[in-house]
Amino acid sequence: MTTQPKTDLPTHVTVRSTGRLSTVLCEQVSSVSTDRVNNYIGQVSEQEMKNIDIALMISLQLSGGGKTSKQYNETIQKQQEEIEYYRNKIQAMQQSLEEKKTEKPQEAAGETSEIVVRLETERDTYKALYEQLFERMLNGGTGK
Numbered sequence: 001m002t003t004q005p006k007t008d009l010p011t012h013v014t015v016r017s018t019g020r021l022s023t024v025l026c027e028q029v030s031s032v033s034t035d036r037v038n039n040y041i042g043q044v045s046e047q048e049m050k051n052i053d054i055a056l057m058i059s060l061q062l063s064g065g066g067k068t069s070k071q072y073n074e075t076i077q078k079q080q081e082e083i084e085y086y087r088n089k090i091q092a093m094q095q096s097l098e099e100k101k102t103e104k105p106q107e108a109a110g111e112t113s114e115i116v117v118r119l120e121t122e123r124d125t126y127k128a129l130y131e132q133l134f135e136r137m138l139n140g141g142t143g144k
Contacts, residue, residue: 012024079133097112
């Protein structure tokens, strides 16, 4: 474990629950005698321990019946593609709304509030999905 900034790798896990922002380097597994352990500084959260377990499995090339880092990366990529698809769809709907406003302002006025509500709802939904995806990426891709 180190407090020095490190490159984001599948075998690195960020730990925040110990009081200092630290990185667990799971590619550098070693045994330590209990005699060398001095002061207790805290413990990792359950989610952080799961992330450490996954990083160790990646480092040691164990499957453990779970997803591999490649499968996690594929899942994240699919989610990013889906977010981009819906972002483009929302932009197209907004552009269509703008065109309707310039063509028929009085007819579009009734539809505008309905479309705006729908667009805002979709925007909020995709924003929440993006934030969940971002949180999963920060937590090593294990969030559900």
